[in-house]
Amino acid sequence: MSGRPREGRPDEPLDADHVPVLVEEALRYLAPERGGLYVDATVGLGGHAEALLEAAPGASLLGIDRDPRALERAGRRLARFGDRARLVEGRFSELRELLAHAEGAVARPAGILGDLGVSSLQLDTPERGFSFRFDAPLDMRMGSGGHTAGEIVNRYAEADLARIFKDYGEERQARRIARALAAARTEAPIDTTRRLRELILEAKGRAPGRPSGGGGGPRREGRVDPVTRVFQALRIEVNRELAELERFVDEAARLLAEDGRVVVISYHSLEDRIVKNTLRDLARGEIDEVTGRPRAESRILEVLTRKPVRPSPAEVAANPRSRSARLRAAVRRATGESAEP
Numbered sequence: 001m002s003g004r005p006r007e008g009r010p011d012e013p014l015d016a017d018h019v020p021v022l023v024e025e026a027l028r029y030l031a032p033e034r035g036g037l038y039v040d041a042t043v044g045l046g047g048h049a050e051a052l053l054e055a056a057p058g059a060s061l062l063g064i065d066r067d068p069r070a071l072e073r074a075g076r077r078l079a080r081f082g083d084r085a086r087l088v089e090g091r092f093s094e095l096r097e098l099l100a101h102a103e104g105a106v107a108r109p110a111g112i113l114g115d116l117g118v119s120s121l122q123l124d125t126p127e128r129g130f131s132f133r134f135d136a137p138l139d140m141r142m143g144s145g146g147h148t149a150g151e152i153v154n155r156y157a158e159a160d161l162a163r164i165f166k167d168y169g170e171e172r173q174a175r176r177i178a179r180a181l182a183a184a185r186t187e188a189p190i191d192t193t194r195r196l197r198e199l200i201l202e203a204k205g206r207a208p209g210r211p212s213g214g215g216g217g218p219r220r221e222g223r224v225d226p227v228t229r230v231f232q233a234l235r236i237e238v239n240r241e242l243a244e245l246e247r248f249v250d251e252a253a254r255l256l257a258e259d260g261r262v263v264v265i266s267y268h269s270l271e272d273r274i275v276k277n278t279l280r281d282l283a284r285g286e287i288d289e290v291t292g293r294p295r296a297e298s299r300i301l302e303v304l305t306r307k308p309v310r311p312s313p314a315e316v317a318a319n320p321r322s323r324s325a326r327l328r329a330a331v332r333r334a335t336g337e338s339a340e341p
């Protein structure tokens with residue numbers, strides 16, 4: 001964990017041309033012109049963070065990311081804001097601990113942003129194994145620690161692989177692909193993105209061709225490659241993305257100051273469903289076991305987006321990775337249970 005912006009290596013390009021997704025919409029809901037502390041829980045290359053700090057001279061920002069390489073880049077981009085921007089390495093499911101450590105126990109943010117999924121830095125760095133556009137070791141870890149995608153593919157039981165491909169990739173041929181991988185790994189470990197891609201295509205009865213579309217997630221323009229779903233599923237399992245997200249949204253809502261805003265941008269339906277349901281539950285309140293009705297004092301949020309906000313056609317044309325983005329926002333209510341950290 002670092003309390004100050006990090007310096008990147010001088011030979012790395014700055015990311016000033018990296019365009020954050022739905023940035024105007026995110027700022028509109030976060031309303032940083034009110035000042036105070038904002039948390040960017042997925043600071044990535046610092047695009048949203050930079051826009052927020054530029055728009056609101058009275059705001060300061062704590063940027064979190066589990067990827068130390070992203071933090072280096074964000075640190076360089078945000079260095080010009082001095083003490084208004086601080087960065088910490090960690091998982092956003094640990095928001096409460098990270099915040100307490102960085103700010104002291106009484107910090108209650110005025111806004112919290114989560115821009116989910118992988119960054120372009122992760123997708124476009126071949127050796128990290130997120131993308132089937134490159135041949136690379138099967139890694140896919142956003143941060144350090146935990147199983148790599150290779151360990152999962154080679155060690156998980158066939159039934160578990162099938163469940164992951166079905167549940168996290170919504171892959172219709174999950175069982176057939178799991179069976180093919182389980183058979184292939186008895187001959188030799190499956191340890192590269194190219195080998196995995198070949199095996200999936202074979203199992204699906206597709207000719208091996210050039211990768212198309214996504215490259216690691218359904219976030220790019222063009223036709224979706226037939227292996228996209230399995231790659232997405234593995235990435236979600238490697239990084240425990242859905243469990244991370246559930247905990248994050250709930251904690252964020254509880255930590256916010258009165259009238260504080262939470263904004264989450266997701267990129268596929270599994271993520272969006274979790275965001276939608278968690279915000280809805282926190283807005284409805286906990287069910288009283290005696291009356292069977294929601295307890296009014298436990299309604300801690302008001303949802304601001306009845307439907308998810310989508311990027312405009314102009315944004316999608318300028319930045320194809322925004323295509324599947326959906327933004328949801330909520331505001332912390334004045335009443336509600338104690339949210340003391």
Ligand SMILES: C[S@@+](CC[C@H](N)C(=O)[O-])C[C@H]1O[C@@H](n2cnc3c(N)ncnc32)[C@H](O)[C@@H]1O
Nearest residue numbers: 020042044045046047048065066067091092115
């Ligand atoms: C889409 S990028 C964010 C891009 C950023 N908003 C920007 O404008 O540059 C998502 C980032 O979230 C990070 N991330 C994903 N899951 C995380 C988690 N559970 N905890 C912390 N960071 C996470 C990834 O490492 C990645 O850098």
